[in-house]
Amino acid sequence: MSGDPGSGPTPATTATGPATVTRIAKAAWVAAWDEDAATHHYLNDIDVVLVGDRIGHLGPGYDGPVDADIDGRDRFVMPGLIDVHAHPSTEPLKKGFREEFGNPRMYMSPLYDRAFMLQTDAAGQRIGLQYAMWELLRSGVTSVVDLSFPYEGWAETMAGTGVRAWLVPSYASAHWSTGDGHSVDYIWDEARGMALLDEAVVVGRSAERDPSGRLSAMLGPAQIDTCTEELLAASQAAARDNGWTLHTHAAQSLVEFQEMTRRHGVTPVQWASEIGLLGPDCILAHAIFTDEHSWTRWPGRTDVRLLADSGTGVAHCPGVFARNGQVLEDLGHYVRSGVRLGIGTDSFPHNMLEEMRQAAILARVATGDVGSVTTGEVFAAATVGGADLLGRPDLGRLAVGAKADVVLVDLTHPAMQPVRDPLRSLVYTAADRAVSDVFVDGRHVVAGGQVTTVDIEAVTAGLQSARDRAEAGAAANHFAGRSGLQVSPLSLPGGRSRRIAR
Template structure:
């Protein structure tokens, strides 16, 4: 079997058969030329033999929503910070003020890509403001990356901490949209063969209706998906209802973009969310009928006491749901755990969301949202995007159901090796593409520089440690 690699006698394999994931025990996984060729027993010798004993072999995870250029630097600053007069969101008062410079942005990306790989992610949607060298970093990472350069018609800010204002550009965002589409086209054409594109008007409240509609048309013309942040905060819900007399979901529907081929980033605040009190709409039914997908990222919201109502309900009703890592840690397995916990807490029902549901969302669900049938699964003909988990790790043991041990307890600590298109990108738990200690050192320095400029940007002139005090006083 020339050019074939076989993982021999894995204790557990998450294989894809008859349209669903199944466990196989004591099975081999063979791959060649970047694709899976066989799952079961391989009787012939292979060019490369890997011992699968003591391992769970599973498909790489598909992450449909992430912000690698900024979020890694927010560690230690936004962990327990919200705006009390803006419904506890930190989007408007704090996030625009604590931001990386150019060197910090590159360090953020290197750290984030490495963290994602080490938590089993093999396909990533990167929602970032594009910068020089961005696509090169994607290619260097070894990930399958969907480049989603964000653009908008206005920036948000606050002058007083309780009112959000918007500064609109004269052309409605056309120039930055054109630049973003050029990045999308360059990603699709990139010679590494692992990059693709997504059209990404940034937020529903920072984009004109024309920009959103034209963005969806541009995505459809290219055969791509469009993603927009919507229904992500109470501030945004009130802003859209104030402007249009419609909920965010209703307005997107009126614009003709609430359709298959569109993704709503977060989609939390529908009219029936208990915080909203807007009974005149039926957003859930509208969303359910539309075919629009939702990117669920529980960790960033749970820090501020916010959660979807509920992701289990969305999935049961056939709304396409994928999973993302909107914030640090960029740990996809922890996002799955948080999704399970939050859905059960808000519903009061341990059966509201099952482990199989959220694992499907993070694999075949995310793949379907991206229009892919060759990722998020282990089956002959699928891409050899493979994660090897050490089930003898103490956080995994005792092992009765390996995915439960991985998601509820071990997370990235048990991930040992990752392959993308048959190429190894994580070895012994360490991502290979970047010098991680160096990237972390540069990120640390960038965080110090961001602290220095914070007071200059803040409307109230607060220092970083006044806005986000340390856990204990510093003497």
């Protein structure tokens, strides 16, 4: 419907004409951004108006021209969530396989002998990416950081899902190997690491030229223990040349912690500090095994301070670790120390709302303190915290001038009822079930709970087939030639096995 064109703000124009104006009218609850207080706060019964790719108005009584009107009287409106760490091209294949998967002889980490048993081709990766973006959009994510080894069609497929994304091409100087399942060998090829860095720069620059305008890049030297100091330094220089952030895994397992203390005599975080890697243009996933983690038994308490003082970002992905019995022990200490924090899904499910729930609950379990982190602090990490890590003050918040990355939650959904505090109802109970609409860059990509950009029936069929092929070949990717079923038996005895190689 259209309002009186003479009575309100003039719509913005774009290269193709006037921008589309969408009004979410009289929104019952809104998590709006209070710039002065630097916090989200609740507002009630206001109009949220999207003008093109920006938020044009936030307040009562908008009476400017409108192209599309949405009744907000039974909606909670919040900023799009930011998933700062995911591997969407490969993780969806692993559902049913890696939930109870940690290697007890590697301090519960699955990384070194089994995490890469299921492999797929570029077609399978594109399917996985589409599936994961469908999940993320359904859980209110509008921005995602995708760490993948480059493959054919990566950028085009990502752009097609309608999400805003940072492509992080991964590479390393070494890969992990094991001959016995309880110790890690590093197979080094330093020249190859340097060559892959050059290729990653090309991939990143190409992504930034994508016509969607929604793709950006970072550089992803894969892990602190698989990259030489030279590769990390060259990566940092290349990232700075291009205005990009550097994103690597560090302090993600006790095996890695012990390897780095063996090599250097200091913790992974301290070594990163010593070589000049830490800083506002560096993100570490997952920064769990620091000198304050009880498993490491390392003297001193300096790692969290180094992270905070340097402005280094931490991508916190609690779910995948918790399934294997690992936890970042005092998230509240990170928050109160001033560590710049974002939240990521890392593996499946690509469900940010469930990840946020786990971030809150696991922090309280690990400390025995309900006050360890609050729901508001977790919401901040999943929105403005992630935006800060991405260097994007126009994301993660509902404010005039910010990007129109907006999520609508159906307050009438039974899982949201009764309504008192919609954010708590969403995070602790309803999760993705109550997400009704999502806008990215002002484009309506989830409507009535349906993702408009992904043909989910075709994608799930393709995903099943890619998964089945991957598991048929799994034994070839295990050091002792064990099958997928031997490494990860089904959760109950019996069951049909036609899709599982024995």
